[in-house]
Amino acid sequence: xxxxxxxxxxxxxxxxxxxxxxxxxxxxxxxxxxxxxxxxxxxxxxxxxxxxxxxxxxxxxxxxxxxxxxxxxxxxxxxxxxxxxxxxxxxxxxxxxxxxxxxxxxxxxxxxxxxxxxxxxxxxxxxxxxxxxxxxxxxxxxxxxxxxxxxxxxxxxxxxxxxxxxxxxxxxxxxxxxxxxxxxxxxxxxxxxxxxxxxxxxxxxxxxxxxxxxxxxxxxxxxxxxxxxxxxxxxxxxxxxxxxxxxxxxxxxxxxxxxxxxxxxxxxxxxxxxxxxxxxxxxxxxxxxxxxxxxxxxxxxx
Numbered sequence: 001x002x003x004x005x006x007x008x009x010x011x012x013x014x015x016x017x018x019x020x021x022x023x024x025x026x027x028x029x030x031x032x033x034x035x036x037x038x039x040x041x042x043x044x045x046x047x048x049x050x051x052x053x054x055x056x057x058x059x060x061x062x063x064x065x066x067x068x069x070x071x072x073x074x075x076x077x078x079x080x081x082x083x084x085x086x087x088x089x090x091x092x093x094x095x096x097x098x099x100x101x102x103x104x105x106x107x108x109x110x111x112x113x114x115x116x117x118x119x120x121x122x123x124x125x126x127x128x129x130x131x132x133x134x135x136x137x138x139x140x141x142x143x144x145x146x147x148x149x150x151x152x153x154x155x156x157x158x159x160x161x162x163x164x165x166x167x168x169x170x171x172x173x174x175x176x177x178x179x180x181x182x183x184x185x186x187x188x189x190x191x192x193x194x195x196x197x198x199x200x201x202x203x204x205x206x207x208x209x210x211x212x213x214x215x216x217x218x219x220x221x222x223x224x225x226x227x228x229x230x231x232x233x234x235x236x237x238x239x240x241x242x243x244x245x246x247x248x249x250x251x252x253x254x255x256x257x258x259x260x261x262x263x264x265x266x267x268x269x270x271x272x273x274x275x276x277x278x279x280x281x282x283x284x285x286x287x288x289x290x291x292x293x294x295x296x297x298x299x300x301x302x
Contacts, residue, residue, distance in 0.1 A: 049183035050087055050302070052080060052105040052123075053169060055191035056116075058161035059255065060152055070290060072255065073152035076190045078291030079252050079298065080105075083188055084144035086302040088137070091127060101127045106177055108169035109162055109197065116154050119147050165197035167209040170278070171240050178247060185247045186302060192255035192288070193267040195237075207238045211270055213257035222260040230269060237274040249275055249283040250301050252294065256287075 058064055060073040087103050104124040111117060125140050155161075166189065179185045195211050202209040216222065220229060230236075251271060256263035268285055275283045284301055286294060 046090075046184045047182060048087060048090055048101045048103070048302075049178070049180045049185045050083065050101075050103040051178040051185075051187045052083070053166065053187060053189045053191075054105065054107050054151070055164040055166070055189070055253075056107060056111060056152075056155045056161065057164045057192075057194075057196070059192040059194075059253075060156060061159075061161065062156065065255070072192075072253065072288060073156065074149070075288060075291055075294075076253060077149040077152060079188075079190060079294055080148040081144060082291065082295045082298040083302065084140070086299045088140065090302070091132070091137070096132055097129045099127050099129050099132050102180070102183070104177075106169070106173070108165045108173070111155065111158075112160065112162075113154055113158050116151050119151050119154075122147055163197040164191060164195055165200050166191065166195045167202075167237060168197070168200050170242065174244065174247070175242070179244070181246075187247060187249050189249065189251045190253050191251065192253055193251070193264075193271065193285075202238060204238050206233045206235050209238050211237070211267070213259070213263070216257075216260065216263065216266055221266045222262055224262075226262045226266060227269070230266070235270075237270055239274065239277040242278040244275075244278045244280045246281060248281050248301075250298070251283070251285040252288075252298075254285065254287040 054076070060071075060076070062071040062073065065072060084103070087101070091099060091101055102125070105120045107116075107120070122143055125136075125143075127136070174187070178187050193211075194213070195209070197210070200209050208215070219233070219235060220226075221235070223229075254264060254267060256267055260266075264287060271285055272283075284297070286297055
């Protein structure tokens with residue numbers, strides 16, 4: 001074989017090797033904002049199926065529940081942005097042929113405002129080896145940077161808060177909407193920790209489909225002995241016959257009533273008992289905090 005032929009073969013080999021690493025082309029697009037996840041901390045061989053469940057009850061009303069540091073709806077939008085960053089960084093670690101990742105957003109109940117529902121459709125992205133491109137990634141970045149806040153602003157403008165029916169979402173939709181075989185399924189719930197909807201006020205013995213500050217006070221769960229009272233009376237959410245062992249849940253935004261020193265602990269107990277009764281693979285429950293503080297929690301979880 002002549003030197004010229006050897007040179008040509010080497011050149012061809014180098015070209016093929018470069019083409020076999022298409023992820024380099026994707027990485028020239030920066031993720032949303034700064035502070036991308038350290039790639040060494042992400043398992044790139046997993047396919048992510050990330051879902052959001054938004055509580056658009058009056059908890060987001062900046063007049064009813066003002067906060068000088070940062071309004072709660074703005075925190076929610078920033079939390080969603082952090083999740084999008086982590087999702088995006090995960091995709092950046094994968095070769096194109098490995099990409100098969102999904103992200104979507106849900107409400108319960110569905111808002112009556114058609115514009116909000118249209119935005120939720122825009123926030124649904126399915127990335128695969130067939131469609132992933134610079135253009136799609138740029139669209140993802142821009143959409144998740146802008147549209148979540150628009151959802152909250154539209155809901156606040158409507159001023160028609162119908163409550164949050166998280167219990168029924170788990171009962172009727174979580175399996176179909178949030179769990180796919182072959183994926184790491186993650187559900188992000190943005191809520192103040194309370195659950196209430198006028199059409200789902202179910203009580204079975206001392207367990208309920210709802211939880212409100214008024215109801216907690218009525219149960220006398222506002223003293224040092226609250227846990228003893230809770231266990232003795234078998235309080236909690238009504239359990240569902242679900243096996244969610246292929247689902248991880250991250251609850252963000254707990255905002256307990258300050259009139260009860262034990263409110264946060266009670267809310268956590270309700271959620272923990274309920275999630276564990278459904279065999280959720282793993283979960284974390286976080287109180288509302290500034291997005292800069294929650295960002296690390298989100299990225300470590302994802």
